Amino acid sequence: MELSGAQILVQSLIDEGVEYIFGYPGGAVLHLYDALFQQDEIKHILVRHEQGATHAADGYARATGKPGVVLVTSGPGATNAVTGIATAYMDSIPLVVISGQVSLPVIGSDAFQEVDMIGITRPCVKHNYLVKDVTKLAETIKKAFYVATTGRPGPVVVDIPKDITAPNIKVPYKYPKKVSIRSYNPVVTGHKGQIKKAVDLLLRAQKPIIYSGGGVILGEASKELTEFTHTLGYPITNTLMGLGGFPATDKQFIGMLGMHGTYEANMAMHESDVIIAIGARFDDRVTGKLDLFCPYAKIIHIDVDPASISKTVKVDIPIVGEVKPVLEQMLELIRENHKKPHKKALEPWWHQIEQWRAVNCLEYDRESRLIKPQYVIEQLYEVTKGDAYITSDVGQHQMWAAQYYHFDKPRRWINSGGLGTMGFGLPAAIGVKLAFPDADVACVTGEASVQMCIQELSTALQYKTPIKIINLNNRYMGMVRQWQEFSYESRYSHSYMDTIPEFVKLAEAYGHVGMRIDKPEEVRPALEEAFAMKDRTVFLDIITDQTENVYPMIEAGKGHHDMKLRVALGTSTDRELA
Amino acid sequence: MRHIISILMENESGALSRVAGLFSARGYNIESLTVAPTEDSSLSRMTLVTRGNEDIIEQITKQLNKLIDVVKLIDLVDSAHIERELMMVKIKTSEHMRDEIRSMAEIFRGKIIDVTPTTYIVEMTGPSEKLDAFIDAVDPDTIIEVVRSGPTGISRGEKGLYL
């Protein structure tokens, strides 16, 4: 079969099983768009800004586990995509981003809409390719998908000069079934000796804790993690990226850890004698001050990326491999030896944890006449029966969603953790809804974040992706305001916008339903009404208490045992705890 | 400590910039870097000299290995190895200085590879410290130009960096 470069690209994507392309046309990709026009297997989602395309593809990838595919033109199209590429990179999300490039003969001449996409994206992709020969195009696409989805996943950019896609140059097409790359061989199973050492250490622990992260979600290992945790009977905490990897409503779950983690999770980390880190990367939001991190613990670390191991925190037993096979290997060893930790021996540890748990660190003022954002998330949880896909933006609302929506399943919590990209939530929700049209999809956002990709409301209408936007409107960049309150004597420098749009009208202008809610008793009925409108996107502009802060919190330079707690409501005060 | 990292990588355009970019993005220092194709035209070999404590060197080698274009690497300093650098020095030579320069070059096993009425070019290979020593021994006022390749190296015995 002889095809043009443009046809080869489209056919390769079809052969790869791609369902959706999120894109935006322009000069350098016109041949590609013409080829797309002449087929009907792949659906193209026309976004309103290329950043939206990357986030939507990213949301699709996070929800499904399949790679997200993006198509943008050269120059400004390509640069607009960079924020989304970096977002996916930081959270290890598989994307294949195809960017148009100026024709080969004019590369380097400052041609119209030329940017060095390979150079610009190099630090924020897993790999990138410039295609210089049309006969290598199909193989390059195959390699891009292979690299993006294996090992530690990540975005791959394929930059395609316009002349490579020209309709008049046709070459034989065959999509490779498999590719191998001699310099790229990700490790899958763990080293047996290390696994034995790890199991021995784990079974001897008196104050063990399981600390698991995004790698469990990425590696589809929730089932194994759950079995592992139940077999051992140990407490488990998740990172922001790991939420849903273990059911949040399980007794053994002690909440998220880190800067805005629970008191019990952080105290348990601090006091523990053995930590097993599973697909988590000791991010600075998790560890707090490194010198104070887990002073008494021996650490086991399972990670597919050797560079994640001992990067910030030195570990005692590293295991390079994928979470799923490694946990299976560990479980098998535990079963074979008929060894299990003694329930009795763990009692003092659990007793201690229950005491920390009793502090009730997530309690808040339930009597307030103002809408408390925490209450909104609790109601959202109830109305959706804990079974929705929740995307979020970045800020206080993101933390509240993480703290108060109890994720029992993987891939339900979709947020930008590593880069912390405001503007992520709305386009991501569209990507999720396309993948799961029958599921409830909500975007928890703030009035500042949502404005960063608000134009995608139009995309949501065109492709009939009825999502619910939960705008926790505190009229502040709340997260910034909180830091200014705590660390800059409440000098609220530019964290307040004097003007914000009337979101109800804005939603209506985009063809959706807008609702404004400003009383606590309206929250529940409004949510119910919104979710009952199965085929409408609803923007709920919820006016919340603007003084509310995210608690608990580990402030800069502090350790896990030194959390700032809310002083309220007959729960515990700082003094009582000391 | 000083480390010499020897890297086999795909001979692709852009591979070099991935390595250089990695070092600048992560704040690692590069003292020198040499690169050339190997007898297998699909591969090039890079020798990179860097400094850092053990943790940093561990991260550097892991991050380098993570680059898709990097096929294999070793830290030569981990075992017995030979290190060589090429240097060419252009020296101003007045009549009465010529013998002295010539004998100095000989002591350091250098060669004079170009002569004009007023200059010599001395070529020399060896471990970097030897080249430093030669430079120190020559009157700085007479040195017009120094060109150094940066060290490259190979491990001794059967151990080595090959596919």
Ligand SMILES: Cc1cc2nc3c(=O)[nH]c(=O)nc-3n(C[C@H](O)[C@H](O)[C@H](O)COP(=O)(O)OP(=O)(O)OC[C@H]3O[C@@H](n4cnc5c(N)ncnc54)[C@H](O)[C@@H]3O)c2cc1C
């Ligand atoms: C405003 C804000 C506040 C935040 N506060 C917190 C907080 O309080 N607590 C918190 O935890 N985070 C917080 N974060 C997020 C934080 O910045 C990091 O993104 C997050 O902690 C990283 O999660 P992780 O360690 O699970 O790693 P991820 O980024 O999810 O990385 C996954 C790790 O698993 C590995 N991996 C991938 N696939 C596999 C596999 N198949 N097998 C084995 N290993 C695999 C990868 O190599 C990597 O090392 C916050 C972010 C923002 C924006």
Ligand SMILES: Cc1ncc(C[n+]2csc(CCOP(=O)(O)OP(=O)(O)O)c2C)c(N)n1
């Ligand atoms: C693109 C981008 N710019 C700036 C920031 C820094 N930042 C983090 S949170 C935040 C405020 C977010 O405000 P809002 O969306 O209203 O959420 P809130 O904290 O009020 O819930 C800002 C500006 C960021 N994370 N991303």
Ligand SMILES: [Mg+2]
């Ligand atoms: Mg806000």
